[in-house]
Amino acid sequence: MKLRLGQTNRLTVVRRAEQGLYLSGGPEDILLPNRYVPEGANVGDELDVFVYLDSEERLVATTETPLAQVGDFAWLEVAWVNQFGAFLDWGLMKDLFVPFSEQKMKMQKGRSYLVHIHLDPQTYRILASAKIERYLSKDWPPYHGGDEVDALIWQKTDLGFKAIVNNQFAGLLFDDEIFRELHGGDRLRAFVKQVRPDGKIDLSLQRKGQKAVADFSDILLNHLRTNGGFSALGDKSPAEEIYALFGVSKKVFKKAVGDLYRRRLITIEDEGIRVNENEK
Numbered sequence: 001m002k003l004r005l006g007q008t009n010r011l012t013v014v015r016r017a018e019q020g021l022y023l024s025g026g027p028e029d030i031l032l033p034n035r036y037v038p039e040g041a042n043v044g045d046e047l048d049v050f051v052y053l054d055s056e057e058r059l060v061a062t063t064e065t066p067l068a069q070v071g072d073f074a075w076l077e078v079a080w081v082n083q084f085g086a087f088l089d090w091g092l093m094k095d096l097f098v099p100f101s102e103q104k105m106k107m108q109k110g111r112s113y114l115v116h117i118h119l120d121p122q123t124y125r126i127l128a129s130a131k132i133e134r135y136l137s138k139d140w141p142p143y144h145g146g147d148e149v150d151a152l153i154w155q156k157t158d159l160g161f162k163a164i165v166n167n168q169f170a171g172l173l174f175d176d177e178i179f180r181e182l183h184g185g186d187r188l189r190a191f192v193k194q195v196r197p198d199g200k201i202d203l204s205l206q207r208k209g210q211k212a213v214a215d216f217s218d219i220l221l222n223h224l225r226t227n228g229g230f231s232a233l234g235d236k237s238p239a240e241e242i243y244a245l246f247g248v249s250k251k252v253f254k255k256a257v258g259d260l261y262r263r264r265l266i267t268i269e270d271e272g273i274r275v276n277e278n279e280k
Helices: 208-227 241-244 248-260
Strands: 008-017 021-025 030-033 044-051 057-063 075-083 085-089 096-099 113-120 126-129 148-156 160-167 169-174 188-197 201-205 267-268 274-275
Touching: 008 030, 021 044, 030 044, 096 113, 113 148, 113 208, 148 169, 148 201, 160 201, 208 241, 208 248, 208 274, 241 248, 248 267
Parallel strands: 030 057, 096 126, 169 201
Antiparallel strands: 008 021, 008 044, 021 030, 044 057, 075 085, 075 113, 085 096, 113 126, 148 160, 148 188, 160 169, 188 201, 267 274
């Protein structure tokens, strides 16, 4: 098995030493220092470990889980800065280096930035870069309208929010599709509206179509049943209040209310909506 530097590997314990356990890692064994050795680990055991380079550029393993791995886009905070670049806290003892050449603007201690983690092809060191566009996939996105995806919020634009889709592609959430406060680094579920001719992906925070209404109708009915059979939210309620409680647009909410009403499961009142007595 080829060792994956900067990623989690399953390695076998081959020997014990004073400083820890040595794991199989190809041409040379890799040290798992005592502080990371799981209780009861023995020679022959297989362990899931993250492999990176220590301060002296030697291969080392840890059972700690970093905030991101090689190949990932991640929102990370600057721990310190020196004359060579910035160092990001990624959950390990050794911070992640971002050279000045890989910064879009000079990074500041205490601030967080979206970066891509990669291996430098010349030095084989694990580095991060804020030049995100360079690391987005050039392949055509294999998605269709309605597909559910993971979205990592990137930055605000005049149209809405840029996002990284499934850790590979560029996407955009338009302002009129957003009914909640968003911040850089937020991870959320989104749905593909369309893939544009330029390969960019238009996103929505809600599933479109009749299936979305049917799914939410069930959620709304269950909410009513478990909250005394009544909700003060109705057709005239602000969209922000509806989204804050249910995570859907007012349009989806109103369609679900209409669906439940037509099925004679609820009654619409001036003060809100109520489950019919025989449906509680």
